[in-house]
Amino acid sequence: MINLTDSAVNxxxxxxxxxxxxxxxxxxxxxxxxxxxxxxxxxxxxxAEPDDTLIERDGLKVFVDNKSYRHLIGTTIDFVVALEGSGFTFDNPNAKSSCSCGRSFS
Structure with a gap:
């Protein structure tokens, strides 16, 4: 399951x-x-595309292709407002490591 915070949904x-x-x-x-x-x-x-998994939360539809979904199981997606900039963040328990920008992982 992929989780979205209230901030991310909004x-x-x-x-x-x-x-x-x-x-x-x-x-x-x-x-x-x-x-x-x-x-x-x-x-x-x-x-949605034919191979998508659909996630719905508070009226928001999120589409994730099945190949990506495997990498995102258990991930929490948030939207953060900070001095350095605002944007979506990913807390992915499947990532062995991530870069400092938070947008890529291995």
Missing amino acids: AAKSAISASAFPAGGLRIAVEAGGCAEFKYTMGLVAR
Whole structure:
């Protein structure tokens, strides 16, 4: 299971409501690359793909492809506002290590 904090849900809902195109939800994926072996990617999408796992929380739809889902099981996604910058953070128990930017892991 992937967990989203209230802050992450609210930030995603705000992005969807401000989107210039019809967004049906938030896509979260893991791709090769970044400072470490894998990197997190996020973006608004119109709809789910056939191989997606759907996560719903407080009216927010989150789509995760099945390949990425394996890397994200148990992950908590938060949205943090800080002096250094605001953004989504990932607390991933499957990561052996992560880079200082927090956007990639191995």
